[in-house]
Amino acid sequence: MDAHLRELRYFVAAAEESTVTAAAARLFVSQPALSKQLRALERRLGFDLFDRGPRGLALTSQGSALLPVAREVLALWDRGYAEARAAAHPHQLVVGMQTAVGRDLQRPAVERFRARFPSWTVSLRLVGWDDPTAGLADGTSDVAFVWLPTAADLATRVLISEPRWVALPTAHPLADRAEIPFELLLDEPFVALPSAAGPLRDFWLAVADRPRPPVIAAEATAADEVLELVTAGVGIALLAEGNTDLYQRPGLTCRPVPNLPPAQLAVACRPDEPRKEVHHFITCVQP
Known part of the structure; x- marks a missing residue:
């Protein structure tokens, strides 16, 4: 059968x-x-x-x-699909990501990579939160910037560790505070990543730091969608400190949340990746 x-x-x-x-x-x-x-x-x-x-x-x-x-x-x-795709496009490197990376990581990495492999092209691919591997699991990306933790078996190198902040509507009663202790957010409705995000969903809901389950107001599969829901007053969301500058918009306020474990951004590839070019790109990413 x-x-x-x-x-x-x-x-x-x-x-x-x-x-x-x-x-x-x-x-x-x-x-x-x-x-x-x-x-x-x-x-x-x-x-x-x-x-x-x-x-x-x-x-x-x-x-x-x-x-x-x-x-x-x-x-x-x-x-097998990843290897076949690589054979069909032997000089193309696809870099997956779940959010805008910023932090001056991509541009110098691409420049260093192309200096070593000038015949290669580098493509950047934005992948939804429903795939926490940013395309590595299904072979549509060769290397990726991912937020940890992930349940997938990946080879990762942590690039940056940043405090978690909270994004909330500017009109929110807590928005005037310089920082917001997490205990004040326990009963707030949150915008969550989809269930397919696995442990990453729990991390951005700070499930491990809660005495009771979170209140889920909505789910979103992309960073822009999360912040649009926050700005509209549907719920609030945690994000990495470095992303507060990348995703500024009217009606949105971001404040630090002390005492939560930091967020970790990593560069990753499949653990059995055989191509030296992929591994070279990883060495080119320097925080």
Whole structure:
């Protein structure tokens, strides 16, 4: 029995998220469509992959046996696709990012790289928060600037560690403070990253520093979308100190939040990346 890659991605996402709701959000499909696809796969396989209960999905023994195989197949395909794309465009380096990087990191890195490899072109690619690897996982980026933490298996080098600030509407009652202790923000509605962002979503909600779960007012897949929702008064959001200058706009105020662990920006590639050019670009990024 053959399974399509899309079906395997659906199965893995459902297994990792444990609910159809979270898996559907991660995959950008509707819940009914995902449930239908999972049921169809089970019928074709001849056995159930999940036990479905009021608390969500639990893998059956058959599903537990199939999950590591499905992950391996997808990883092999993604790696093969990346290698094939590199062969089709042998002198193109795609740099992924989740937000504007700024901090005078990209320009000198590109200049150093092109001085060493003048025949190569460098493309910059903005990737939504639904892919916390900024295109490395599916092979659409060769190297990436990513915010940590990430659940993916990546080779990373931390470039910058910065305090976390809070973005809030200028008319917010706390906006006049020089700094805002996090305990004053515990009951504020937050704009969250999508569930597919994994541990990065929890980091920007400061889940580890809360005595109770956050109030989620909305979700957003890009930095500009997050800040538009904040400016509109839908919710507030944490961001790195360096991004407060990059994303200034009318109606938005940013203030430091003391005592939260800092945000870390890293440059990353796949751990099995064989090309010397990719690794050279990483050495070219100097904070």
